[in-house]
Every structure is written in C-alpha cells, then in structure tokens.
Amino acid sequence: MKEETTSDSTDLSNNVPASTSIPSGDNNDNNNKHSGGFYLRWSRIRKTVDVQDNGGGGLMRSSIAGRRASSAPLSRTFSSAALSTATTTKETKDILCEASGYAAPGEVLVCMGPSGSGKTSLLNCLSGRTSYQEGTISINGERLTGHKMKKVLSKTAYVKQADIFFEHLTVQDQLTYTALLRLPSTMKRDQKHDEVARIISLLRLGKVAENPISMCSGGEKKRVNIGTELLTDPMVLLLDEPTSGLDSTSAVSLIRLLSSLARDQGKTVLTTIHQPSSQLFRSFDRLLMISEGHVVYFGTPVASLDYLRNQNLACPEGYNAADHWMDLLVMDHETMKEREGDDENQNNNNNEQGQEQGDDNGSTHSSHGHGRRQIPRLQLQLAWDNEAVAEEMDAALIDGGDDKSVNTDASDANNNNNNKKGHAYDDVKKYNTSWATQFSVLIHRSLKGSRSSIFTTLNMIKSVAIGLVVGLIWWRMPYTERTVSDRSSYFFFTMAFWVFDSMFGALMAFPTEKVVILKERASASYHLSAYFLAKTCSDAPVRLVLPFLYMCCSFWMAGVDERFGVFLASTGCTLLSVLAGESLGLLVGASISEMDKAMTVLTVSSLGLMLLGGFFVENIPSFVKWAKYFSPFKYAFDGSLQLVFDRDVPCDGSGKLENLCNGSDTGYAKASDVISQTLGVQGSIAFNVGMLFVIVLVPRYVAYLALRAQKGGDRS
Ligand SMILES: Nc1ncnc2c1ncn2[C@@H]1O[C@H](COP(=O)(O)OP(=O)(O)OP(=O)(O)O)[C@@H](O)[C@H]1O
Numbered sequence: 001m002k003e004e005t006t007s008d009s010t011d012l013s014n015n016v017p018a019s020t021s022i023p024s025g026d027n028n029d030n031n032n033k034h035s036g037g038f039y040l041r042w043s044r045i046r047k048t049v050d051v052q053d054n055g056g057g058g059l060m061r062s063s064i065a066g067r068r069a070s071s072a073p074l075s076r077t078f079s080s081a082a083l084s085t086a087t088t089t090k091e092t093k094d095i096l097c098e099a100s101g102y103a104a105p106g107e108v109l110v111c112m113g114p115s116g117s118g119k120t121s122l123l124n125c126l127s128g129r130t131s132y133q134e135g136t137i138s139i140n141g142e143r144l145t146g147h148k149m150k151k152v153l154s155k156t157a158y159v160k161q162a163d164i165f166f167e168h169l170t171v172q173d174q175l176t177y178t179a180l181l182r183l184p185s186t187m188k189r190d191q192k193h194d195e196v197a198r199i200i201s202l203l204r205l206g207k208v209a210e211n212p213i214s215m216c217s218g219g220e221k222k223r224v225n226i227g228t229e230l231l232t233d234p235m236v237l238l239l240d241e242p243t244s245g246l247d248s249t250s251a252v253s254l255i256r257l258l259s260s261l262a263r264d265q266g267k268t269v270l271t272t273i274h275q276p277s278s279q280l281f282r283s284f285d286r287l288l289m290i291s292e293g294h295v296v297y298f299g300t301p302v303a304s305l306d307y308l309r310n311q312n313l314a315c316p317e318g319y320n321a322a323d324h325w326m327d328l329l330v331m332d333h334e335t336m337k338e339r340e341g342d343d344e345n346q347n348n349n350n351n352e353q354g355q356e357q358g359d360d361n362g363s364t365h366s367s368h369g370h371g372r373r374q375i376p377r378l379q380l381q382l383a384w385d386n387e388a389v390a391e392e393m394d395a396a397l398i399d400g401g402d403d404k405s406v407n408t409d410a411s412d413a414n415n416n417n418n419n420k421k422g423h424a425y426d427d428v429k430k431y432n433t434s435w436a437t438q439f440s441v442l443i444h445r446s447l448k449g450s451r452s453s454i455f456t457t458l459n460m461i462k463s464v465a466i467g468l469v470v471g472l473i474w475w476r477m478p479y480t481e482r483t484v485s486d487r488s489s490y491f492f493f494t495m496a497f498w499v500f501d502s503m504f505g506a507l508m509a510f511p512t513e514k515v516v517i518l519k520e521r522a523s524a525s526y527h528l529s530a531y532f533l534a535k536t537c538s539d540a541p542v543r544l545v546l547p548f549l550y551m552c553c554s555f556w557m558a559g560v561d562e563r564f565g566v567f568l569a570s571t572g573c574t575l576l577s578v579l580a581g582e583s584l585g586l587l588v589g590a591s592i593s594e595m596d597k598a599m600t601v602l603t604v605s606s607l608g609l610m611l612l613g614g615f616f617v618e619n620i621p622s623f624v625k626w627a628k629y630f631s632p633f634k635y636a637f638d639g640s641l642q643l644v645f646d647r648d649v650p651c652d653g654s655g656k657l658e659n660l661c662n663g664s665d666t667g668y669a670k671a672s673d674v675i676s677q678t679l680g681v682q683g684s685i686a687f688n689v690g691m692l693f694v695i696v697l698v699p700r701y702v703a704y705l706a707l708r709a710q711k712g713g714d715r716s
Pocket of ligand 1: 122
C-alpha cells in the first residue's frame with residue numbers, strides 16, 4: 001500500500017504536464033451569440049463545513065498541500081488542535097476546493113461527478129442558497145456580493161433534487177399561484193394565465209393539469225418542479241439532477257428541452273446529471289467534472305475524451321464515455337486490483353486464443369487503459385490546472401482581475417454592454433409583486449389548504465356529535481342554585497376541549513409547510529410577513545367554524561342561558577379562547593423544529609396552564625400563582641361565567657349555595673357573590689376579553705419572529 005502511494009506520486013509527477021489549460025476547441029466562441037444573457041462565472045470557490053468526529057479515526061487527516069505532495073486521498077482537513085484531542089473533535093471538511101468555471105448564455109453546462117462529489121453544493125453556492133468561505137461568483141463580470149446576490153435570485157431559477165410542493169394543490173393551481181406570485185405586476189392576470197398554459201403545454205402536463213400533485217408520477221412531479229421555475233422566465237437555470245427518476249426517453253427529451261431553452265432563448269443552463277447515454281453526453285455544450293470537491297475537467301465533452309487520452313486514461317472503444325468518466329472517479333485500490341486481475345485473466349485468455357488462432361488481436365484493452373498503480377481520480381485531481389481557469393474567470397471581472405487585458409471575448413462584449421446599459425439585473429427588485437398581491441394570492445392558496453385539512457366532513461361531524469353529547473349530558477339546566485357548578489363545569493369542559501384542540505391542531509401548521517416556505521422564500525417569491533398573515537388569517541376562520549357548530553348544539557340543548565345575546569357573547573369568548581390556543585400552538589410549532597420536542601413542550605405547558613387556571617386547585621402556592629395570568633383557559637372561563645351569572649341565582653333548597661342562600665331575605669344568591677365567592681372569577685368581562693386578545697396577538701407575533709429567525713440549512 002505504501003509502495004503504491006509512493007509510486008502514484010512518482011508516476012503523476014512524471015506523467016502530468018505542469019500546466020493543463022482548457023482543452024482546445026473550448027474557446028468562448030459562443031459568447032457573443034447571447035450578449036444580452038447572463039454570463040455566470042465562478043473562481044476558486046472554497047466551501048468547508050465543520051463536522052464532528054467521534055474519534056473513530058476513520059477520517060482522512062491531511063491537508064490539500066499535503067495530499068498534493070503525497071497523493072494521499074483526502075476530502076477533509078484537520079486543525080492541529082483537533083488532532084490532539086482523543087475523543088470528539090471538530091474538523092473542517094472541504095466540500096468544494098477552489099472550484100472554477102463558467103456557464104455561458106445559450107449553452108447547457110453539465111456538471112457530473114460521483115455521489116457526494118460536491119455538485120449540489122456548487123449549485124447551492126452559485127444560486128446564493130449557501131455560503132462559501134472563499135472565491136468569487138460574478139455575473140457578466142460583476143462580482144455578486146450579498147445584496148446583489150439577492151437581486152439576482154429573482155432572475156435565477158433553481159430546480160432542486162427534491163420535488164417540494166403543497167401536494168394537495170393541482171398541477172394547474174401550483175403553476176397558477178407561482179405565476180401570480182412571481183411574474184411581474186406589470187403583466188396582466190390574463191397574460192399570467194397564458195404563461196401557465198404555455199408551460200403546461202411545453203412540459204406536456206395537459207393530461208394531469210387538474211390532478212392533485214400527490215397523484216402525479218415522479219416524472220410528472222419533476223416536470224411540475226421545472227415548470228414552476230421556468231414560469232418566471234429566468235435568465236439562469238440551475239437544475240440538480242432533473243433527470244433522476246425519469247425513464248431514458250423522458251430524460252433525453254428533458255435535456256433537449258433545456259438545450260432549446262438555452263439556444264433559442266439565450267438562457268444560461270447549468271445542470272447536474274447522472275449516467276447520461278453516450279449520445280446525450282456528446283450533445284452537452286460543456287462539461288464540468290467534479291471529484292471530491294475538486295474540478296477535474298472543464299470543457300467540451302468531446303475534448304474531454306482527448307484530455308483523458310493525454311492522461312493515459314483513454315475511454316475504451318464502444319464504451320459509454322460518461323460511464324468511463326464516472327468509473328475513473330470512483331475507482332479505488334480495491335476496484336483497481338480487481339480490474340487488473342480481470343484484465344490479466346482476459347489478456348491471458350486472449351493471448352491463448354490469439355496463439356491458437358494465429359491472430360494478433362491478443363492485446364486486449366486494459367479495461368480503462370490507465371497506469372495500473374495509479375488511482376485515476378487522484379491523478380485527475382492533480383492534473384487539472386484549475387488556476388488557469390480561475391485566472392481566466394478573474395480576468396473577466398469588471399472591477400479588477402489580475403490582468404484585465406486577458407479578457408475573454410464575452411467579457412469584452414459584456415463590459416461594453418454593461419457600460420452602456422448598466423447590468424441586466426440592476427433594475428431587478430427582490431420581489432416581483434407587491435405585498436398586497438402576495439397576501440391575496442397566499443390567502444387564496446392557504447384557504448385551499450385549510451379547507452382540506454381542517455374543514456373536513458369528519459371534523460364537522462365530530463364537532464356536532466360532541467355538541468350533541470354535551471347537550472344531552474348537561475340537558476336543560478334550570479337557572480337555580482343547584483346547577484351553578486354544572487354551568488361552571490360546562491364552560492370548563494368547553495374551554496378545555498376547544499383550546500386543546502386548536503393548540504395541537506396549530507402545532508403542525510408551520511412545521512408541515514416549512515420546507516415549502518423555505519424553498520419559495522429562497523427564490524424570493526414573497527415576504528414572510530405576507531405568508532404569515534395569510535396563513536393565520538385563512539386558518540383562523542376555518543378553525544372557528546367547528547367550535548361554533550359545537551356551541552350551536554350544546555348551548556341550547558344544555559339550556560345554559562335562554563338569551564340570544566348571552567349565547568353570542570359566550571360563543572365569542574369560546575372562539576377567542578380557540579384563537580388564543582391556536583396562537584400558543586403556532587408559537588411552539590414555529591420555535592421548536594423537532595416535532596417530538598414541540599409536542600412534549602406543548603403538552604406540559606398546556607396542562608400546566610389549565611391547572612393554573614384554578615379549576616382543580618384552589619390554594620395554588622404563591623410562587624407559581626403568577627403563571628395563571630398566562631392561561632387562556634382562565635380568561636375564557638372567567639369571561640363566560642360572568643356573562644351567564646349576571647342575574648341573581650334563585651335558591652332552591654338544595655344547599656349548593658348554602659352560605660349565600662341561608663342569609664338571603666330575597667330567596668336569591670347575589671350574582672356578584674356567586675361569581676366571586678363560589679366560582680372564584682376574577683376581573684371584569686372587558687378585562688378577560690382584553691387578556692384573551694393579548695394572548696391571541698402576542699404569541700402570534702413571537703411565532704412570526706421565530707419563523708423569521710429560521711434559515712434554510714444548506715440542504716433545504
Ligand atoms: N452542511 C453540510 N454538512 C456536512 N456535510 C455536508 C454538508 N453539505 C454537504 N456535505 C457533504 O459534502 C459532500 C458533497 O455533497 P453534495 O450534496 O454537494 O454532493 P453531490 O455531488 O451533489 O451528491 P449526489 O450526487 O449524491 O447528490 C457530501 O459528502 C456531503 O455529505
């Protein structure tokens with residue numbers, strides 16, 4: 001093993017030319033064709049992440065410089081401090097190592113590499129979805145820094161590997177809402193609908209347009225995903241594995257579609273792809289090969305075969321060139337030994353056959369024609385002269401590369417263009433539509449979701465049934481001394497049931513939508529505030545219908561009060577308590593991302609708040625008593641009881657209000673005494689209702705802030 005490593009480095013230093021420039025035939029001849037397009041360049045992009053190592057020692061520990069010297073495989077670097085710690089250490093893992101390249105308007109650049117080589121990470125960096133430690137990304141020669149990157153987002157479409165949607169929406173709905181949100185407000189509504197129709201026909205989605213996305217096949221979902229991004233007429237289209245899960249015919253037609261978008265509309269297309277056919281491989285305009293975060297080739301696919309031949313790694317005749325590239329990049333010592341063994345056997349067989357047949361074809365091709373003791377991916381990583389590409393990219397920067405005289409044709413064209421007209425994205429606003437438009441579209445979309453998840457037939461039956469059961473159990477209570485505690489328990493049950501129901505129902509509201517929101521927000525579709533308000537405004541009325549049905553049944557059956565005004569007011573109190581419970585659920589759901597933790601927190605806190613409401617324990621210790629002022633149960637209960645017990649209570653000899661009835665000359669217990677002494681109600685109706693409003697609004701606002709603080713991770 002040691003010998004092999006030494007010989008690797010020796011062989012490499014002997015075999016690889018000191019400088020490997022972009023292969024011939026790879027000039028920028030296409031650049032002037034689409035000078036109005038976006039020329040995306042990146043140079044020396046370095047991205048690292050900190051990861052935990054539990055002292056397993058399974059990680060490779062050396063630096064790039066060290067590896068360049070020793071040819072040891074590496075994708076991680078260690079700080080010396082980390083090395084000295086035996087147990088859990090933090091290490092820095094290199095995900096992209098000085099990656100450089102460009103994607104030109106009118107061209108399809110295909111990025112290939114083994115799984116985990118850094119393709120998605122590169123797209124994430126280029127789309128502004130993730131940070132990187134070093135390097136420059138520019139559009140038409142201008143560096144993209146934070147602010148500009150955000151602006152460019154609205155001109156960049158990023159089709160992610162995962163198809164993320166609200167699956168209850170139909171294909172048509174999904175595209176229409178996207179069009180209404182992301183197409184500029186200068187376009188009329190009809191034009192936006194026409195655009196949706198165009199995309200549906202372009203992507204052959206007509207047959208499934210009215211189907212919910214959840215019913216679509218993988219390929220159809222992928223096309224909806226692409227259609228969603230194409231709608232905005234982006235200048236730069238980034239696609240992560242758009243052909244995964246598609247059959248070969250669909251994959252070919254998708255790549256053809258991308259090519260035609262690039263050629264006919266001057267779009268800049270950068271896509272990653274797995275295992276294209278030989279024919280497809282050759283049809284790509286440009287190829288970027290990545291291995292363990294290192295660019296190992298950038299140029300045309302055809303020139304890549306010459307390059308491999310120069311590296312003594314020629315693709316065997318008749319072998320799929322893309323497969324050959326991938327084989328080279330995944331091969332390790334073990335697979336090499338196996339292959340060498342196979343080759344030797346095959347050579348021996350062929351030699352024997354050749355001798356028998358007098359045929360001189362015995363020199364069977366060694367499966368990949370490479371030096372037997374080199375690991376090809378290391379050879380290729382070391383051989384590629386990334387610096388040459390990086391310098392070329394830097395030279396194209398308007399505000400200063402190392403040598404401005406080395407500008408490419410395109411950058412010259414773009415410089416002139418930019419000087420005259422300013423940048424194509426200078427006048428681009430982050431959001432294409434106004435806050436009000438976003439709010440109205442989102443509320444419409446959100447209502448569809450709320451109706452399908454909350455306002456279901458089953459939920460309605462449940463509410464009416466519980467109302468009927470409660471009505472029967474508390475059946476026709478007379479308004480006398482005997483039923484004071486029954487009336488109070490009716491309200492206790494009602495508040496407890498509905499507040500818990502709304503709390504736990506709302507807990508899931510944001511977590512289930514979070515992934516879609518992060519995706520849509522990453523493409524600057526709308527303000528978070530527009531989403532948040534639309535979501536809460538659409539969920540609330542739908543959620544209130546159910547307790548209203550319950551109140552309609554139970555209140556009259558139980559004979560809580562015969563006055564319609566009291567019914568309306570106590571129903572209002574119940575509904576306010578439902579909204580308060582919803583707010584607390586939203587707050588916990590928005591602040592704690594792990595569902596099991598959120599559920600635990602909500603269960604403990606809601607039970608605590610209910611007990612603190614004073615229903616079960618009369619003598620709450622003073623050091624926790626203050627917490628009852630956070631209890632929506634308390635305010636709803638206290639408010640409702642004051643509405644009902646606004647008249648003196650007739651004594652009926654049952655002795656339930658003994659202390660109040662015994663001393664009474666009128667035969668009535670005074671309402672104020674019943675409320676304060678027997679029921680322990682505090683504060684006026686206005687105070688209790690006011691406090692309910694506070695609990696409705698404050699936790700909601702904090703939930704919004706919590707949601708705002710959440711950023712999509714690298715992988716979201
Ligand atoms: N935030 C992160 N934390 C830790 N590791 C990460 C992070 N992001 C990426 N990686 C690692 O970086 C490497 C490159 O990941 P990336 O998703 O870019 O690969 P890929 O080439 O797109 O793979 P695939 O083809 O399987 O999608 C992987 O080993 C991945 O585990």
